[in-house]
Amino acid sequence: MVKVRIPTQLRPLAGGAAEVTVEASTLAEALKALDAAHPGFRDRLFDEGGKLRRFVNVFVADEDVRFLQGLETPVADGQTVSIVPAVAGG
Amino acid sequence: MPFVEGLRCRECARPYPAEALHVCEFCFGPLEVAYDYDAIKASITRKKVAAGPLSIWRYADLLPASPDGLDLGAGFTPLVRAERLGAELGLRDLWIKNDTLNPTGSFKDRVVTVALARARELGFKVAACASTGNLANSVAAHAARAGMRHVVFIPSDLESGKVAASAIYGEHLVSVRGSYDDVNRLCAELASDHPTWAFVNVNLRTYYAEGSKTLAYETAEQLGWEAPDHVVVPIASGSQLTKVAKGFAELVQVGLVEPSEVRISGAQATGCSPVETAFREGHDFVRPVRPSTIAKSLAIGNPADGPYALDAVRQSGGSIGAVTDDEIVEGIKLLARTEGIFAETAGGVTIATLAKLASGGVVRPHERVVAFVTGTGLKTIEAVTPVVGPTAEIDPTLESFAAAIDVDY
Numbered sequence: 001m002v003k004v005r006i007p008t009q010l011r012p013l014a015g016g017a018a019e020v021t022v023e024a025s026t027l028a029e030a031l032k033a034l035d036a037a038h039p040g041f042r043d044r045l046f047d048e049g050g051k052l053r054r055f056v057n058v059f060v061a062d063e064d065v066r067f068l069q070g071l072e073t074p075v076a077d078g079q080t081v082s083i084v085p086a087v088a089g090g
Numbered sequence: 091m092p093f094v095e096g097l098r099c100r101e102c103a104r105p106y107p108a109e110a111l112h113v114c115e116f117c118f119g120p121l122e123v124a125y126d127y128d129a130i131k132a133s134i135t136r137k138k139v140a141a142g143p144l145s146i147w148r149y150a151d152l153l154p155a156s157p158d159g160l161d162l163g164a165g166f167t168p169l170v171r172a173e174r175l176g177a178e179l180g181l182r183d184l185w186i187k188n189d190t191l192n193p194t195g196s197f198k199d200r201v202v203t204v205a206l207a208r209a210r211e212l213g214f215k216v217a218a219c220a221s222t223g224n225l226a227n228s229v230a231a232h233a234a235r236a237g238m239r240h241v242v243f244i245p246s247d248l249e250s251g252k253v254a255a256s257a258i259y260g261e262h263l264v265s266v267r268g269s270y271d272d273v274n275r276l277c278a279e280l281a282s283d284h285p286t287w288a289f290v291n292v293n294l295r296t297y298y299a300e301g302s303k304t305l306a307y308e309t310a311e312q313l314g315w316e317a318p319d320h321v322v323v324p325i326a327s328g329s330q331l332t333k334v335a336k337g338f339a340e341l342v343q344v345g346l347v348e349p350s351e352v353r354i355s356g357a358q359a360t361g362c363s364p365v366e367t368a369f370r371e372g373h374d375f376v377r378p379v380r381p382s383t384i385a386k387s388l389a390i391g392n393p394a395d396g397p398y399a400l401d402a403v404r405q406s407g408g409s410i411g412a413v414t415d416d417e418i419v420e421g422i423k424l425l426a427r428t429e430g431i432f433a434e435t436a437g438g439v440t441i442a443t444l445a446k447l448a449s450g451g452v453v454r455p456h457e458r459v460v461a462f463v464t465g466t467g468l469k470t471i472e473a474v475t476p477v478v479g480p481t482a483e484i485d486p487t488l489e490s491f492a493a494a495i496d497v498d499y
Contacts, residue, residue, distance in 0.1 A: 007278075008285070009118070010115075018282070055119050055120070059275060062275070064392065082279060087113050088220070088277065088295065089220050089278075089390065090327020090329045090330075090395065
């Protein structure tokens with residue numbers, strides 16, 4: 001099982017939950033499972049071309065997936081995926 | 091504040107109320123403050139500004155918060171003519187905006203003043219931030235002044251001056267084992283779990299960022315209500331540069347300055363130059379990097395406003411340069427030697443980049459140029475102690491002095 005942490009802005013899609021648990025072995029599978037359980041996530045996270053939106057950052061085990069294998073990044077049992085708005089800091 | 095109409099997504103233009111919101115719920119784009127510029131134009135005059143306080147609040151009509159007593163004196167720092175530095179760089183009309191002279195020694199006092207003034211209006215009692223050092227210093231100081239609690243977060247490898255200058259205010263300074271980008275990600279997540287905390291650069295970021303516009307306002311006012319030809323601005327998240335561009339545009343919009351073109355150039359350290367790389371390679375997106383530079387206050391590998399900074403530089407006909415750690419130290423020394431201003435590493439980045447852009451002909455000899463020096467050198471002593479020190483150590487005797495120091499003046 002993989003935990004997906006949901007930012008405030010998307011919690012209404014998950015009935016207010018801050019965290020959702022899914023079955024997945026890659027990040028792409030985790031996000032697909034998230035959308036299956038709570039429809040709407042796909043449209044909010046991905047652009048028309050199927051890429052993660054410009055202002056969405058995703059982390060697997062606290063590491064930015066752009067430093068890993070992007071959507072193909074493996075996710076192991078017990079790991080956490082974090083969805084975080086990119087606009088912060090500085 | 092009376093002229094704020096609400097917030098609006100910079101990407102998809104969806105409207106939001108003027109609350110503690112920083113990203114669009116639909117596309118995650120940044121929210122911007124929407125003003126009634128016609129009403130501002132009818133209200134603001136050069137005379138009214140000149141009669142205002144000697145702080146950023148003289149531009150209250152153009153800011154998204156009311157002063158409400160939160161004023162440690164941020165802003166209205168000196169703009170000094172830099173003749174000796176200009177002569178060394180071949181620039182005839184060079185000026186330094188000396189933002190080392192803010193209450194906590196950096197430009198961050200501008201943004202924090204606005205963010206916490208708005209936070210208080212919204213009823214927040216706790217101030218927080220993700221910081222490379224200067225911001226934490228400023229949030230802690232302004233929170234103390236405002237009677238707010240504070241929890242500020244920094245990476246654990248900071249300069250000792252920046253650590254002490256937050257810790258002294260006596261509340262929670264949290265040192266995080268990781269980079270600034272790790273701290274930022276942690277705070278972005280914490281902000282979701284602590285909605286009663288005002289993270290100045292997360293949930294209050296829309297207001298916070300507006301504070302940087304005052305750098306442009308002051309520069310124009312201090313030049314006799316004329317915009318300069320070219321400004322050189324350091325880039326960390328890219329927010330400051332983006333807002334400086336906005337500030338100059340607004341001055342024209344509200345009728346304080348005649349229409350003019352300001353070229354805007356950016357400065358980064360080669361050890362963390364994702365925006366410079368994107369500029370050089372012609373990209374409109376910024377690929378994140380893992381920083382390794384002595385310019386820790388600019389060490390943001392994943393800059394939130396990088397794409398907007400690129401736009402602002404390109405639209406203005408400016409450029410972005412990057413300099414090595416050695417060049418940064420030389421830049422600090424050069425500014426100190428020629429103008430008597432001791433800047434932190436970010437100032438070294440700005441001056442060294444200015445030198446590079448001047449020698450490359452990007453910054454032109456006849457332009458009126460303003461370089462923004464945004465933080466004091468006393469907080470990054472570690473950067474220069476390996477290369478500067480006493481010229482001699484002597485006994486307290488005339489002979490010892492004469493033997494050690496040979497000067498003809």
